[in-house]
Every structure is written in structure tokens, then in C-alpha cells.
Amino acid sequence: MLKRVHFPSSLLPYLLVAPQILITLVFFIWPASQAVYQSFLIEDAFGLSTEFVWFENFELLIEDAQYLQSFGRTILFSAAVAVLSMGSALILAGFADRVVRGATTYRTLMIWPYAVAPVLAGALWVFMFNPTLGIFPFLLDMVGIDWNHYLNGTQAMTLVIFAAAWKQIAYNFLFYLAAMQSIPRSLIEAAAIDGAGPVRRFVDHIFPLISPTTFFLLVINAVYAFFDTFGIIHAVTQGGPANSTTILVYKVYNDGFVGLDLGGSAAQSVILMILVIAMTVVQFRFIERKVEY
Amino acid sequence: MASITLDNLVKAYGDTEVLHHVAGQIEDGEFIVIVGPSGCGKSTLLRMVAGLETVTAGQISIGDRVVNQLEPADRDIAMVFQNYALYPHMSVRENMAYGLKIRKISKDEIARRVEEAADILELRPYLDRKPRQLSGGQRQRVAMGRAIVRNPQVFLFDEPLSNLDAKLRVQMRLEIRKLQQRLGVTSIYVTHDQVEAMTLGDRLMVLNGGYVEQFGTPIELYDRPATTFVAGFIGSPAMNFLPATAAEGSVTLANGARIAGSGTAHGTVTLGLRPEHLLPDEGGPVRVRVELVEQLGANSLLHGQLEGTDTEMVVSMPGHMSAAADAVMAFTPTADSLHLFDPETGKRIAE
């Protein structure tokens, strides 16, 4: 952790860490502790008096059907995005791995969605699926499906799932391709000599050997789906119709900034905080336990 | 019958030809070593036999079948890779059983074969371990075990001992040879180490720059090298090459010394003399000005120059010998130890 050869203590190291520590304290630790504190309060409608109510806000949340629905919805959303995005990336990376020359070209063409902001991704997809003008509703109409995600909750959820997954394919693709390319070629050749065909080789060898990457991406994708997708929801459905796409992170924003329920929103923030911490711990645990060759 | 026929093989990458008309006939049960410096094409040749590289022109036959178009899995071969290529996520037992499992051999038969191979290779205690828990030598044996259980027609070895330390290498070398003799499977073994080649092969194929320099038994290559390349490659320390002229059965060196010999060669030649074929002799024709002597215990290597010239020479003398720097020592070549080569083509001149 510390280099064997190092400098002794003085004023200098304190000065060096000061900027980061300062900003961390002011903009991270303090607000986080404020959120925790506020989650124990209830303010009245005018913000004039506050009351310390211990865990009442949390109890209210747990009993709130809407909150629980939002929680369940978020889990569903996460799972769908992870499966769709990782599955597509796995298939694409598997094929790209077979291309001897040109793998880099395919990679270049695949990675640009990474650079697109989630909210823009949302905007693009909502444009493609615009009930009056969009190309997809037009095509769906020809097979008898009436598309209007402004009215249909399931369709709205489907739309945001696709937009979120589309954006993440690039990231997952990069990691899967890198993992596959780090498998020694001679291993695959040995399997071929042993008689394994392409599909068999993938199932018996390639997939098991990239399992650390799969674990890693699961956590990353979960965190992405929980938090980075705010922009997509905000741009595409604003949580609607009828709250059918209100995921947890959107609810925090909505209840807090729009609904001005500070205590409830703070409590939601705290719960989200606990979730992130849990996911981060899992991530670091798994990275320590990398499969060795 | 698992003989192997290499018929006029050419390998090219785009416009660059890396193997030029390689040909040879390998008999059933032979242990053939393909040897040469890095980049000479030996691994490429092996991989072509395995089916891991395409053939640009020519044919490869295993037994009676032409195998050019066949997938590696269909050629009935087994290969031991330089880095062993063991499946890291499978146990030793599973590694060895994998190829058999795919060919849908019965579980009993698989178990029997795996146990048999494990006995031969002394891998019994390790059957349930994973590769990362094994030492280099053990992993090597697992790689061989994987090849043995398949009962293939041909074994292919791609520099399997390069990753082992020197002592282990010598030990494993012997084991591979004994194993092959016991099993009697036709084998092709690739290495850049000429000592390995000499000790392992029934016959050696020396490759240089994609060309076959010579294909024969180790002793043939040692006694009658076909080119200066083979002459300099086989035998350590390497053969001395001296510019000379030949006429009427004798050879005259650049410094005027004359060596009697037989033969009809004449004109400028390159004379090859092995360091171990020069005997100390007061009146001998080959006079060397000493630079330094390396003491190896069993023999001594004398480094110097041919007197009166700049040509470097090495002489190997038995036992402990020493000589002062700048002293001149005289030697006589032993009988039949003169090798004459054409100075331009490098090819052996018939005597």
C-alpha cells in the first residue's frame, strides 16, 4: 500500500491531499450526513417547524405501496437492462473475437454509444418511437400493434429498457472482448484438436474463463441501471404514464425537488445509499477473488 | 499405418513465401525432429500438419489419407503445446478426459484410459488438482497425458520443453523418448535446441529460412552435413570453417599450410574441421595462435586464430590442458574429418 521507499512526514502530504479531502468533506460527507439527518425529520408544509421523528419516515416508506412498487419496478428494470445489454454484448463480443483482422474496426463502430449521454439516448429513442412520427410505431402499426407509450405503461417501460440497454452494450462489449482476447490462443487450438466445435468451445471454455468479467459487469450494470438512468427516464417518460416508469432514483428527485417532501426524499436517499454501499462492497469483494490461471 | 507424407509443401502469407517446397516421408513409428533457428518455419510446418494453418500448395498425407482439407479434430492427431494449453478451469482428470468425452467414448473406457495414462506418467496423486496447483514439469506431463489417452495416429510436439529449467529439460527429454518408444506412435517434434534434436530423433529435418537443408539420421548429419548451415548447426562447439584451396587430393589453407587428404576436389573451397577432430601434434599442419583456454573439466576449449590469419578457431582437447596466451599450438586433423564445401552455395562437395 505504501511504497517501500517513501518520503517522511512533513507538511507537504497534508497540502497534497487537502484539495480532495476538502471537497470530499464539503460536497460528499457533509451532504450525505445531512441526508441521513433529514431522513429523521418531518417538516411541516411551510418549512417552519421540524420534528425529529426517528425512523418514522422509513416506516412510512416501507408501508407506502407506491414506494414498494417503485422498488420492485427498479429491480425489474435493472434485471431487464442487465440481461439485454450483457447478453447482446456477449454475443457480439463472441463473434468479434473470431475475426482475426478487423476486430478493431468493429470495436470502433460499436463503442460510440458509450459517449452518448443517457438523456440523449433517451431523446433519440423517444424520437424513434414517437407515436405520430416515429419509424417504429409506423412499422408496428403494419403488424397491427398500436404503439403509444404516453398512454401504455408497459410500452413505456419497454421503451426505457431498450434505450438504457442500447447505451450500455458498448461498455459491456469492450470488457467482454478484452476478456476473450486475453485467453491464450493455444487453449482454443487445443480444444479444437480435442474435437470441440465452435459452439462447444464457447460453452466449455470461453464462457467459464470470462466469468470474472461477467460478475464484474453484473454489478456495474446494476449500478448503472439504478443511478445513471435518471436522464433517460426524465427525457422519455418523466416517470409516467401513471408512475409506471418511476424508478427509485427518479422518485428521489420527484418527491424532493418537485413534491418538496424533504424528509421522505432524504429517507429514500439513505436507502439508496445503503444499496450502493452494498453493491460496491460486492464489487470489490469479487474483484479480489479473481479466478487465477 | 500412420506414415506421414509431406509432398512439396509451400506456405505463403500473402506474397511472402515462408516454406519452400518442403518434402519428406516419415515412416510409421518414427520419431522425427524438425530443428532450426527461430523463424525458420518449423512451427509453421508442424501447425500445417496439425491443421492449425492452411496449406498454400502441396499435400500432407497421414496414413493413406490426404488431410489438407480436414479439420484438426478429424486428423486423428494429438498435440503438446509449448505452454501446455491446459484448461485452467478443469481438473487434471477432466483435462485428459475432455477429448474423449467429445468423441462420445463410454465413461468406463474414458476412466480406464485416463488411469492408464496417469500411471505411465506418474500423475495418479494429481488427478483431481487444477493446473495452477501443479509445477511446470507436472503440467507438461498432463499435456502429454491428454495426448496419450486419445490413442492418435500421430503425436505433435511444439517445443514442449522450452519453458522448463535446464535440469528438468534433460530429465523430461528422456521420458518423452522412452514414452514414444513404448507406445510406438509416429511423432513429429519441433525444437531449436540441437542437443535435444540429436538425442531424441530417429531422423532430423533441419530447416533454415523455410528450406529443408538436410533430412537424415543424427549421425548422418554429424558425419556428412549437406551444407555449411547443417555443419555449423549440429555439434557443439560449432565446426570451424576455414577458407582454402584444394588441388590434387590436398587442401591448402590461407596461411600456406598444406593438409594431405584424398579426393578429387579442386579450386577454392570452404574447409570444415570440427573442434574435436584436431589432435595436438608438434609437426601438425594446423597451427593456432592461442587467445584463451576454457576449462570445462572433462575437456578444454582452446580459442585462438589460425596462425598468420584472422580466422577464429576453436579446438576441443580432452582433460585439463592449458596454454599460454600468444603461444602457438599445432594440430593434425583425424582421419576422414575434412569437410569440403562450395564457398558460394555452401553445399557439400562430393569427394
Added chain:
Amino acid sequence: MVENRPILNVITHLVLILGIVIVALPIWITFVAATHDAVRMTQAPIPMLPGTHFWENFTQTLFGSGLSGTETAPVWRMLLNSLAMAMMIALGKIAISLISAFAIVYFKFPFRMFFFWLIFVTLMLPVEVRILPTFEVVADLGMLNSYWGLSIPLIASATATFMFRQVFLTIPDEMLESARIDGAGPLRFFWDILIPLSRTNIAALFVILFIYGWNQYLWPLLITTDTDMTTIVMSIKQMLEAAEQSPQWNIIMMTALLAMLPPVFVVVAMQKLFVQGLTETDK
């Protein structure tokens, strides 16, 4: 490897091309939409092939007065804001993380581990988890509607620090010993030796952080009420809302295109560095 199944190669390329089509489709449609005039864009279905109005739309978007029905600054101004924010975040993060990692790795001082864990904690606090209180702090400090407010709260996260820490840990000890013999003090060592050795990592990280900064959405949304300070990524949402009343999809899509171009360009141009940085940061 010899695989006498050419059909498999065909399938491989087909699948990959299909993948690229799916990935590129939204962007293609956006591009096409940006090249037609407003009237064409109100007729269903929207066109799939480019039109001829690219430059017209381009100039109108860039220099026009913003879309009717929105409260956004002119697009060129928003691009500038985005650029300023992205650069400040990227450069700020790199600078702070470099010196922090240097201190943590190369100095033995009291509270060293405490600081390390403090920085680590920030990994678990993305902005979405602390939006309200952070907003309050920023407001109290009077940093709303400013470039500082847009960037400072986002530059202390730990990923960059961890990456540099990892890089520094792999630099051989002999470097420092030899520098000391040469008479270099800590800051000299840092500037003359450590930073040049970390160049590729800094470049890779810059790509990732620039994109991160440029694409910020929730935070700028909250703290800018002044139209002059809107960023281009923020404005997309407002334009979508405006589209309800008076759809000018060609302008909206052109704006979206402009909003996408800089990060995409940076990623593609520095692809190799970016991939290397990505696969090494998140470990």
C-alpha cells in the same frame, strides 16, 4: 486456425454488421432528421434517407435564438458551457487525484489511512444519492449558476485517485532512490518523473472524464436556473417538451447531433487509450 466452415465466417460478419446497425440506427435517424426542413419532419413516417438541409439547419441551430417555446441560450453558448464544464471536471479531477494519490502512496504521515478510506467512501456516493443536501450546500456557498458550481461538486470522486494509486504502486522503487541520489525532492520527483511516466494513463483518464463531465445531466439541471448557463445536454429535454407544442424536430435533432459529436469524436479519436483506460480503471 483452419476451419473449413466458411459458412461460419459469413454468419460472424452478418451478426456483427447487424449489431452495428442496431447500435448505429438511432444516430443515423438523428442525422437524417437533422438534414431535412421542419415541414418534412412533421409528416409521418419520418424519412430514412438524408435530405439537403444540413447546413441550413446547422447554422440556424448554432446561431439561432434557440427553439421557440424553450428557455435556453443560443446553441453555441450552450456548447461553450458544456465545454467549460467538461474541461473543468476532467482537468480538475486529474489534478486533484494525481496529488492525492502521490501523497497517499509516497508519504508516511499520520492519518494517512484515514484519508484513504475517506476518499474511498466517495465511490459509494454518486450524486444521485445526495442531490438535495448537496444542492443546499452549493446554494449556501453562492455557487449556483456558475461554472464552479457545475464542476467542483463532481471532481472529488475516487476512481481517478485509485487508478493513479495503482499506477504509482507499479513504478519501481529504484526510480525514487535514483532520483534522491540525484538530489530531487518530492515535488521535483513528482513533476519530473512521476507525471511523465503516467502520461498514457492521464490521457486515457482524460477521455473518460471528459465524457463523464460533458454528459452530466441531473446536476446541471438542478443548479442552473439562469438560461445563459444551460448546457447543451440539459437543453435536449426542454426541447423535447417544446416539441409537444410546436415540433421543430429538425432543429432538435441537429442540436442532439451537436451535443453528441464532441464526446463521440474524442472516444473514436483516442480509442486505443480509452479502452486501455477503461479496462484498467474499473478494477
